[in-house]
Each structure stands twice: as C-alpha cells, then as structure tokens.
Amino acid sequence: MTAINTSRRRFLQQSALAAAMVNFPSVLLAGTGGLKRAATPGFNPDLEIEFIAQTAQIPILANGPTTRVQKFSATLLKGPQQALQQLPGNYLGPILNFQQGQKVRIFFKNSLNEASIIHWHGLHVPQHSDGHPMYSIEPGQQFVYEFEVLNRAGTSFYHSHSHNLTAEQVYRGLAGLITVSDGDEQKLDLPSGEFDLPLVIQDRSFNEQNQLQYVHKMHDRMQGFLGDTILVNGKPNAEFRVKSRAYRFRAANGSNSRIYKLGWDDGTPLTVIGTDACLLGKPETRPYIMLAPGERVDLWLDFSGRAVADKLVMYSLPFSGTLPGMAENMQKRGGMGMMHHALPQGGKFAIATFSVTEKVNDSPKLPETLVPFQRLTLQDVDNSDSPLPIAISMQPMRPLVNGKSFAMDKVMDFERVALGSIKRIRIFHDHEMHGGGMGMMKGMRHRNAQHEADDSSSGNKMGMGGMMMDMAHPIHLHGQQYQILRRVTDKVRSTDYAGVKDGFVDSGWKDTVLVMPGEEVEIIKPFQDYKGLFLYHCHNLEHEDFGMMRQFLVE
Known part of the structure; x- marks a missing residue:
C-alpha cells in the first residue's frame, strides 16, 4: 500500500x-x-x-x-x-x-x-x-x-x-x-486433550521463492481468491497420525472464497456434532459436508476397528454451480485473461491423510443426544409477515447487499431493529439489476404473502444480467447465532444443487450460511443483549472488501 x-x-x-x-x-x-x-x-x-x-x-x-x-x-x-x-x-x-x-x-x-x-x-x-x-x-x-x-x-x-x-x-x-x-459439554464423554484437534483448511499460492501470491486482477477478485496449494493447520500435505478410536476434529474453512465438500475417499459417511459455534442437539450423519468460508463443523471421526497402517484420505469432492457458468468454464480451460486453474472451485483434491498408527480399546461412544436445543419458530418472531431482506446481487464489478455498498455511517430504516427482538430474515438473490435491491424490496410484503401460499411464486425477477452473474455466497451475520427456517430451491439449477444439498447441516445454530445461485434461505435471528452496529456480509472476503456488507443498528 x-x-x-x-x-x-x-x-x-x-x-x-x-x-x-x-x-x-x-x-x-x-x-x-x-x-x-x-x-x-x-x-x-x-x-x-x-x-x-x-x-x-x-x-x-x-x-x-x-x-x-x-x-x-x-x-x-x-x-x-x-x-x-x-x-x-x-x-x-x-x-x-x-x-x-x-x-x-x-x-x-x-x-x-x-x-x-x-x-x-x-x-x-x-x-x-x-x-x-x-x-x-x-x-x-x-x-x-x-x-x-x-x-x-x-x-x-x-x-x-x-x-x-x-x-x-x-x-x-x-x-x-x-x-x-x-x-x-463437560457432562458428555467427548474426545478431549490429544483427541480434540483443529482442522483449519485454507488455500494459498506461492511463487518460486516460497512467497505468498495474492490476486489483484479484477476478474479473479470478483470471483474470489482461489489458491493452488491446500494447507491444513498452516501446513501443506497434512497427515494426522491417529489411534484406533474416536476423535473430535474442529473443521473451520479459513479460505477467502473456496468452498469445500468434505468426504472420505472410501465413501464412509461423516458425523457432525456441532456447527458454527455450538454443539447440535444430537449427532447427524451426512455422506459429505459442505463447508463455505467462515463456516465451522465439529466432526466425530471414529477410527475404531481400523487396522494399524490403515490410511484414509479426506477429500474435497467434486461439485458444480457455485460460480457463474461462464466463469466456471473459463476457470477450467482459461479465457478472458484467466489462467487455467490447477485447483478450480468444485474440483476434487485431497485435504488430509489420516494414518492409523496404534491399536487401542478405550474409545468413547458417540452420544445419542448432545446438548439441550430450543428450536425457534415463526411464533417467536415479531415480523412473521414482513421478513427483513438480505438481497445479494453481483452487478458488474460491484457486489451489493440490498442494493447498496457498505457505509460505516449509514443504516436503512429496516436495518434498525429493537434490542431483544427476534427477526425473520430472508436471504435471496436480487436480479433487478437496474435498481440494485431497492425497487424489488418495495413489494416484499406482498410477495411474501404469495410465497406462503405457493412457493412457485416466490422467485425473484430473473433479469438476464443478474442470472448470468449468479454465484454462491456465504452470508455471515455478526452478533448472535441464528437458526435456518428453510431453504427455497425452486429457482436453483437442480443438477448442480443435487451435488451439494445433502451436505448442508441446517439443524443447529449458525452464523454463516451458503446460499446457492437462485436459492432463498430464511433464517430466524435474535438481537439480544447488546445495542450497537452489527455487520452482515458475504464471507467471500474479496466480496466483503468490495463493499458487499451492511449493518444492523440494534437500539
């Protein structure tokens, strides 16, 4: 600088x-x-x-x-x-x-x-x-x-x-x-000490002198930085030497924009015991886990029954549809000044190897239930008929939220919320390119009523410019965690969505959620305990720096 x-x-x-x-x-x-x-x-x-x-x-x-x-x-x-x-x-x-x-x-x-x-x-x-x-x-x-x-x-x-x-x-x-x-948590017999380990996943690029290389070309920054080297806990070619018992691995996506689809090479399902800063009410099993920038999952990885010298590789499995179609194709084969990417978004590559080095017989058992969990419903909110909007859009060279770029000293009227309130919030793609998000938002209450009657009428106006630039966005809200009420998927590309949908763990408390192109996600968020300005933004960090961020004023 x-x-x-x-x-x-x-x-x-x-x-x-x-x-x-x-x-x-x-x-x-x-x-x-x-x-x-x-x-x-x-x-x-x-x-x-x-x-x-x-x-x-x-x-x-x-x-x-x-x-x-x-x-x-x-x-x-x-x-x-x-x-x-x-x-x-x-x-x-x-x-x-x-x-x-x-x-x-x-x-x-x-x-x-x-x-x-x-x-x-x-x-x-x-x-x-x-x-x-x-x-x-x-x-x-x-x-x-x-x-x-x-x-x-x-x-x-x-x-x-x-x-x-x-x-x-x-x-x-x-x-x-x-x-x-x-x-x-302390009442549960969860793995602890040497059996409770971090799994911070990041991607980086290095030059011939081992120095970090960051992107500055506009095309690359608009999609978000993607590195060509995977690091786990700060190191490449990660290998964990494990015993034949259960472990707790705290997986965090610390990448700028890369999305991971975590899964074992042999197809063994993954068990999740926590999401985004809180344990679940009970464990959940998935064939794979989608992990967007800013998201965390606590994994129960059990190597019981594995023989000494067994090796398992955790991959990011292939998926598609998180980038605009043209950008996804250019990333794979090059075009418009973009280099062919060795690790394209949605490609398959290894994350870490787990090598069984010792046989033991004292593994804890996976609890059937974990911690008390209170499910929030529309009866808990004070705006069930008029959800607060988080309208995300990708105008040329200008990612926006609710039609605006970030300003530290400004909030819109609907961004002022009462201390102690619990709000219904609707996160969706805004395709009204000519008006940012604000023209679309005028009819929000009416469209929401239609949405309750018929999901098929809930779609955004599909302006061609907006659709062509649609990509997945990990949306992070500061302050208290929220719960996901539902996903509306009638406007998503079904072939792409089929490859990611089983990896969403939406049953727990969240602070970051991946919103796929064409998808709407409704959440319920408390605004309790503290007054002040609390941000909400895309956790694709290049998008955040471009101004894809706004703030609530809790008062």
Whole structure:
C-alpha cells in the first residue's frame, strides 16, 4: 500500500467514524463506542491476553526459504495456562480456549505497517469488542477488548476485519481458532486433550521463492481468491497420525472464497456434532459436508476397528454451480485473461491423510443426544409477515447487499431493529439489476404473502444480467447465532444443487450460511443483549472488501 493510499484510507475511516458518531450518538457515545485505548476500571477479567499483529518469517513449505506472513502473536497475562495454545512455527495465531462465563480482556497492539482490527467470528460480544472496521487502529496503536463469554460450547475463530484490507490480511495469516466449553459439554464423554484437534483448511499460492501470491486482477477478485496449494493447520500435505478410536476434529474453512465438500475417499459417511459455534442437539450423519468460508463443523471421526497402517484420505469432492457458468468454464480451460486453474472451485483434491498408527480399546461412544436445543419458530418472531431482506446481487464489478455498498455511517430504516427482538430474515438473490435491491424490496410484503401460499411464486425477477452473474455466497451475520427456517430451491439449477444439498447441516445454530445461485434461505435471528452496529456480509472476503456488507443498528 502506498503512502498516499494509506493517508487517504486513514482520512476516509476517520471521516466515517466521525459521521457515525453524529448519526448514532446514543450507540457510539454512550459507553459502547469510540476507540478503547485503556482498560475499564471495575472490569475484573478472568483472562487477560496481549495480542500483537506483526510481520514474520515462517517455514510453511518443506524446502526453500521461509515465507513472509502477517501473524497474530499472543501472551497470557492472567488466567489458566490452557487458555492459550501456542502453535510454534505456524503463521496461524494461537488457539484460544475459553470457558462460558469467563470475563476476557485483550490488549491488541498493531505492529503492522497498515491498519487492522480483530473480529471474534462466532462470539456474541458487545459492539465495541466485535471488530467493527470503524475501530481499525493504525500502526503503533492499541485497542482494548473486554467481554464476557456468553457462548455455549463450540468452535469459533478470529481474524482481521479492517475494511478493504480484510481479504489480503486474512490471506497473509491474520486468523486463528477459538474453542468454548461449558457445563453441558463437560457432562458428555467427548474426545478431549490429544483427541480434540483443529482442522483449519485454507488455500494459498506461492511463487518460486516460497512467497505468498495474492490476486489483484479484477476478474479473479470478483470471483474470489482461489489458491493452488491446500494447507491444513498452516501446513501443506497434512497427515494426522491417529489411534484406533474416536476423535473430535474442529473443521473451520479459513479460505477467502473456496468452498469445500468434505468426504472420505472410501465413501464412509461423516458425523457432525456441532456447527458454527455450538454443539447440535444430537449427532447427524451426512455422506459429505459442505463447508463455505467462515463456516465451522465439529466432526466425530471414529477410527475404531481400523487396522494399524490403515490410511484414509479426506477429500474435497467434486461439485458444480457455485460460480457463474461462464466463469466456471473459463476457470477450467482459461479465457478472458484467466489462467487455467490447477485447483478450480468444485474440483476434487485431497485435504488430509489420516494414518492409523496404534491399536487401542478405550474409545468413547458417540452420544445419542448432545446438548439441550430450543428450536425457534415463526411464533417467536415479531415480523412473521414482513421478513427483513438480505438481497445479494453481483452487478458488474460491484457486489451489493440490498442494493447498496457498505457505509460505516449509514443504516436503512429496516436495518434498525429493537434490542431483544427476534427477526425473520430472508436471504435471496436480487436480479433487478437496474435498481440494485431497492425497487424489488418495495413489494416484499406482498410477495411474501404469495410465497406462503405457493412457493412457485416466490422467485425473484430473473433479469438476464443478474442470472448470468449468479454465484454462491456465504452470508455471515455478526452478533448472535441464528437458526435456518428453510431453504427455497425452486429457482436453483437442480443438477448442480443435487451435488451439494445433502451436505448442508441446517439443524443447529449458525452464523454463516451458503446460499446457492437462485436459492432463498430464511433464517430466524435474535438481537439480544447488546445495542450497537452489527455487520452482515458475504464471507467471500474479496466480496466483503468490495463493499458487499451492511449493518444492523440494534437500539
């Protein structure tokens, strides 16, 4: 980034923050906003951690030079040692192990040469600790996070969230895993210790000097970055040496835009015990698991009965239909300046090998039920007849949400929601290219009533431009997790959808959902506990940086 660009970005951010304080004074100036530079008197943390974002040289590939990365480093200042699990020689940040009810204070120091801020993806925290890009700090500055862990047991992760810088900073290493435990989980005999392992999946590209290569061509960025090397827990050619017993693997898609279809090479089904920051009510088995950027699944992988020296390979299995048809074809054979891609979106490739190295007989049994789960229904919402819209569209060179690009200091009327409310939200593709999303939204209530009567009348107007640019989008909502009410699939391409639909695990709490081209997803989301500005956006990180992001104002 040039000095001119840095100065301009700093000016724009400071201007946006100032405008936000004018537009939302009750939120930003009443103890929930403003840049937190120092610890709050009277907040007595159980955990205190110092985080530093900095550049580093890390050995990622087996041979040759080290790789220059951006890395989160952390030091435990107060609390149990197990709260911070270091990963030596790794570009990923340390694993944070939280307990429900803990009070946490984190001092974040920016030692990069550009702005940054951390988002605790999946944690339900106050606005000032959520990593909103308005709080991005400049090189040499400090930000203080303070929050209580309200989450139930599950898996989350943290990453950089500075607007226009998120994609490349995450790509260069600014991310790490979070686990939360609680009393309900501790009553279960789930694998723990050496049998509870991370499975952070990312894709990267390297040049001949082992340095990370990022995309800057507009065509590539509009589709999202795709690397040609798969890394698991920060390393290529991942192999896990396992015993003949059950393990818990916490799988997280830490890629910028790549979608994975996880499955065993021998066709053995996968068992899921948790999704997006929370355990399920009961285990679920799938032939494969779809995992979009930002999504997590807790997998119960049982190697009982396997012989020593057995090897199993977990693949990303083939699928199609997540990119516009023309882009998908160009990616496979090249065209319009796009190179043939060694690992196209939807291609088949190995993720990791699991080698059985020891025979044991003390494996835990898969529980029939896991944790208490309350299913939300339309009776719980206060807007059952008028769902809030999240209309996603891909206008040429301009990804939008609800017909708008991101603005830190603006919310639309329907984006203002009452604290304590539970909302029905409709996520869909907006094909009215001429009007963004707003012309379409005027008839929302009427079309929703038709939708209840007849699903076939629920489709968006299929403008040719919108259809040609349709692609899958992983939609992430900050704040509390939500539940998926239903998927409406009458407008999807059935042949493509058949290859992914059995991999969606929609029965648990979610914060990120993959919306396929032509698909509508309805969710029920609580807005409880905290006032403030909470983002919603596409978690294809290139799209997010292009402005495919908006925010709710909870007041």
